[in-house]
Amino acid sequence: MTGLRIIVTEDDFDLGAEAARLEAGPDTGAVVTFTGRVRDVGGGLQQMQIEHYPGMTERALTDIAKQAATRWSLSGVTVIHRFGHLAPGARIMMVGTASRHRAAAFEAASFLMDYLKSRAPFWKKEVTANGSTWVASRDEDEAALDRWN
Template sequence: MKIAVQTEPFDFAAETASFGTGGNNVGAVVTFTGIVRDDSGDLEALELEHYPGMTERAIAKITEEAMTRWELADALVIHRHGRLAVGEPIMMVATAARHRVAAFEAAEFLMDYLKSRAPFWKKEHMRSGTAWVAAKDADEDALKRW
């Protein structure tokens, strides 16, 4: 299990190449990378703040839950903070399991958690000004299925 909260970009290919290769009982690896997107046509950058230590512990706790619940062989969560431009990778989740259903479900569970519960505070930097991002009902609803 690897958890990283960092400002620097990550190398998706390198992370993927080294992930899930340690066990002979892995039948599926699922990866997801989130990208900063501009839904409004006005966004220049997204800024993420967090409390060092607290954020890593919270992500590790939910990742450990996913490892147990879906009997994962491995899990990876990388989440960036700081100022990120539109189009930059913001996070990566990878899960390795004996079967694909477990790998997919665990990855979705982790992504839903990161979107709505991980302790990050997001501020949008738009051409028209700045604004903190409020919680979205759709993100909260996604958690209900778990």
């Protein structure tokens, strides 16, 4: 594998630069990227607050990225996740996978997204004018992760 890139940051990221980094591998025939953004589903969202434990979070993301890279013979994996106070519309995260063939890149990206939605050690709180609410894991996210067992 040419690259494993795990970033946990308060800063925004350049999606184009990250995709180009994944494309640089000599065996890379396919690159899949997914970018998650802060949604204001019900209206009135002022911000999303995302917390994590430094060190623990990076280790967990590295472990799952290595599992994906091995399982699908990836040439590259990028996982970027932001924390802090994010406004509606802001980028929260990115998953990128590179492989020789598209099926592996798509499956690995889907696997990583399912993990991030239900198991990654981040805690999210939605803040509105009426107060704040912690975001709980959804049953459908748990079910999606189960398909990889």
